[in-house]
Amino acid sequence: MNGTHRPISFLVAFVLILTTSACKKFVDINGDPNNPTEPNLSLLLSGTQVSIAGNFTGINSGGSAVVQHWGSGNLNRWDQSGGTFSSSWSGFYTGAIPDLETIIKTGTEQQQWGYVSIAKLQKAYLYSIMVDVWGDIPYTQAGGSYTDPVFDKGQDIYNSLFTLIDEALADMEKGFTVTSSADLFYQGSKERWQRMAYSLKLKMFNQIRLVDPARAEQGIRTLLSSGVPLMTENAHDFTFRYGSNVTPNSRHPWYINSYNTSRSGYMSMTLINRLKQQDDPRLRYYIFRMRSNAGLANATNGDGYYGRYPGDGAASPADHSTRAISGIYPAAGLYDNGTIATLTSANQLLNNEGASAGTTANSFRIALFTSGDGTGAGILPLITNAMVNFIRAEAALTLNTGEDARKLLLDAVTAQLTSVSTLSASNKGNAIPAATITGFITRLGQQYDAADAAGKMQLLMMQKWIALYGNGVEAYNDYRRTGLPQLEDLVSPLDTFPFRFYYSETEMTSNASVIANRDAVQRAQQLTPVFWDK
Secondary structure, three states: OOOOOOOOOHHHHHHHHHHHHHOOOOOOOOOOOOOOOOOOHHHHHHHHHHHHHHHHHHHHHHHHHHOOOEOOOHHHHOOOOOOOOHHHHHHHHHHHHHHHHHHHHHHHHHOOHHHHHHHHHHHHHHHHHHHHHHOOEEOOOOOOOOOOOOEEOHHHHHHHHHHHHHHHHHHHOOOOOOOHHHOOOOOOOHHHHHHHHHHHHHHHHHHOOOOOHHHHHHHHHHHHHOOOOOOOOHHHOEEEEOOOOOOOOOOOHHHHHHOOOOOOOOEEHHHHHHHHHOOOOOHHHHEEOOOOOOEHHHEOOOOOOOOEOOOOOOOOOOOOOOOOEEEOOOOOOEOOOEOOOOOOOOOOOOOOOOOEOOOOOOHHHHHHOOOOOOOOOOEEEEEOHHHHHHHHHHHHHHHOOOOOHHHHHHHHHHHHHHHHHHHHHOOOOOOOOHHHHHHHHHHHHHHHHHOOHHHHHHHHHHHHHHHOOOOHHHHHHHHHHHOOOOOOOOOOOOOOOOOOOOOOHHHHHHOOOOHHHHHHHHHHHHHOOOOOOO
8 A cells, every 4th residue: 555645525424424323233134135234344444533533623622722732712721521521522432432342343253354453453542542631431341331331440441452452463464454445544554554553552651651661661662672663754644634525524623613704712822932932934834824913812013923822711802804723734724924024033944035925815815715715634643753753752861762862853853844844735835945844953953962951851842742733632641741841821720730631521420330429530630640640
């Protein structure tokens, strides 16, 4: 397989979801061969992938708000409730997980090991993320057979997931055949799923390094020394790719939220300011300005970057046509090609070369919502080549794994800059010039060389925080584990820092295993770290 990712059409996705929900065993007294009694593994697999990506949106938004990638939302003020993540919780437990279990069971019976191995890897990834954000969750009794599943300890689940990944890798060697159209991530490529599996193990070992450094170090060293395939180029990325269809809507959720007349939410001034201060060319790709002179609080004396500072709960004025919105990365909105008035001669990489004077060329198009407002065919980066290099660099600095942390950091940033450039170029935007990427990496290397041990770690995690724009869950994980990069003080917090996300209130009021203590259990989510957060 060439590894090329296909955008998912949500017309197809909608059919998949409907078909998936209908793929239950039933009794057909006529034995009609056109009405099979066994689940269709191809349709089920595609359906689980759409479901995982679709229900990731809620926890992604929450994480992005906590780590100040976004400047609005309840979690931006550290406030949550039983309804905040109910959609994601329900979607995972009533959609993706039961269907993954069906694929594993039926695929094993039919010896369809390609489907079985992919389903196990998706299950391992999904549960690892659910533990990361919720902590203790139903696992051994999840999947539909139990009406009141018990909540297993997050650490026990992690231990089981390491085993599950090994099972999936062993299943691949029994035979791997998957219809390419059924696999929206890798089009049935065994090699790329192997890379995803080992990279997931790497990520999980790094995640537990504070509570079990010996196991983390040994696990990572074994992965590195054994020659197993990790993600080493962007073509290996475990990334969900949205489409550009309008009806049904297959576009990136950030695009849908921003490119319409009733847009909600604000861009983060923390992110905007850091990109400007660090002379980072990604500002033009991450943020699109509606008006070149828009300022905070809907003023007209700014440079277009009208967002909000973290924890600002002020009411929204009539500013739908002036607030800054999602750019071309990762949502495939618009590339900002307008003049940034506040740039100075100190800005060498984020500059006004080739910029349109006064305003962006597309500002008025978006105000009218014409065909010039981007495509929406963005990406959801789940595990990427860039992330793997960042993780290896962190492990080299903290676990003495023997690798060159400097080179890995520079490789990670190069990979992510390239990903930004590629997505932009394929969605009506500008590619990042090669000289700009080279200049950015050269300067970053100089900053690394000048830093002490603590400074090197701070530089690494700041660059990873910037690169993780689009995946707030992983940025949330990193901040809880390292405390880096330092976040801004909230303007008006409504609660203490959230160490975990709230459970779905429906689960709390219907599951007999927790209902007696539901209030205490729920409140503990805000206050109690996940097991790996020492």
